[in-house]
Amino acid sequence: MINDQNQKYCDICGEGFTGVFYGKGSRYKILQCPKCELLWSDPLTTQNFDKAIDSEYWAEDVYLKEESFQKERFRKQLAGILKLIPDIKIKKILDVGSGLGFFLDVCEEFGLQAEGCDINHNAVEYCNKRKIRSRFGALDNFYDQNSFDMIFAFNLIEHLPHPKEFLLECKRILRNEGSLIIETPTQNSLIHKFARLGDKLTGHRLNYYGVNPDGHIHKFSSKTFEILKDLGFEIELNEKINSPIREIIGKTSYLSTFNKYAVRFSIPLLWFLADLFGMQNRVFVVLKLTK
Numbered sequence: 022m023i024n025d026q027n028q029k030y031c032d033i034c035g036e037g038f039t040g041v042f043y044g045k046g047s048r049y050k051i052l053q054c055p056k057c058e059l060l061w062s063d064p065l066t067t068q069n070f071d072k073a074i075d076s077e078y079w080a081e082d083v084y085l086k087e088e089s090f091q092k093e094r095f096r097k098q099l100a101g102i103l104k105l106i107p108d109i110k111i112k113k114i115l116d117v118g119s120g121l122g123f124f125l126d127v128c129e130e131f132g133l134q135a136e137g138c139d140i141n142h143n144a145v146e147y148c149n150k151r152k153i154r155s156r157f158g159a160l161d162n163f164y165d166q167n168s169f170d171m172i173f174a175f176n177l178i179e180h181l182p183h184p185k186e187f188l189l190e191c192k193r194i195l196r197n198e199g200s201l202i203i204e205t206p207t208q209n210s211l212i213h214k215f216a217r218l219g220d221k222l223t224g225h226r227l228n229y230y231g232v233n234p235d236g237h238i239h240k241f242s243s244k245t246f247e248i249l250k251d252l253g254f255e256i257e258l259n260e261k262i263n264s265p266i267r268e269i270i271g272k273t274s275y276l277s278t279f280n281k282y283a284v285r286f287s288i289p290l291l292w293f294l295a296d297l298f299g300m301q302n303r304v305f306v307v308l309k310l311t312k
């Protein structure tokens with residue numbers, strides 16, 4: 022991608038819905054959809070996008086250390102879903118952005134047939150060490166229509182310049198009444214409310230939304246998920262969860278000294294309060310597709 026990719030309207034709602042100013046970073050704006058509340062960075066991406074993808078979550082030291090902890094989370098999430106959807110109906114699962122393969126391992130433990138895809142070379146290579154099960158590539162024409170019963174996208178949709186394209190591809194390859202399961206940061210969280218307050222009080226000089234070009238490009242709200250009904254996706258489960266503190270602290274090693282200590286000091290307290298008030302920073306959403 023050579024040029025910055027500007028985006029004036031909501032990717033989900035379309036051209037009639039021009040973004041309203043919400044905040045700004047050093048070389049970008051954050052806009053919000055007046056209909057579905059979706060936030061995005063304008064521009065969406067810069068010339069560094071491909072490089073950002075390559076390095077993004079190949080933070081091997083952070084993720085590999087989290088293996089057993091992360092798998093335990095996946096086990097609980099999958100068990101929760103299997104209570105909603107009888108596993109007899111689940112023949113084929115796709116994990117988009119399968120990373121190091123932790124979720125695929127957990128599916129295997131549960132006796133479920135799952136494959137993955139990822140656009141990070143290193144991650145695919147690592148994932149396929151023991152057994153070939155992840156494909157280098159995105160969710161695209163490689164997959165036949167109506168060929169999956171479930172699609173999982175953990176911490177993926179916020180990185181996509183065009184989430185609607187992704188949702189339509191999910192719709193194409195899922196069978197009727199199949200499920201799309203998404204985990205993503207949410208605006209309906211305590212940390213987002215604090216960021217909003219700080220941003221307003223400082224006249225948009227404090228931007229802690231975690232939305233920026235090449236990184237988390239979009240940030241969803243509950244309302245955005247409700248709008249997906251128009252595409253055929255109905256909410257079956259909408260659960261708030263906190264990112265693991267250890268993962269956030271691990272990632273702070275890449276921040277400037279001030280931000281590093283600001284985050285390390287404030288996160289544990291905010292997490293405790295968010296748990297208490299049900300305002301955690303991510304959502305885990307199960308969407309049922311009706312074609």
Ligand SMILES: [Zn+2]
Pocket residue numbers: 031032033034035038054055056057058059
């Ligand atoms: Zn919208």
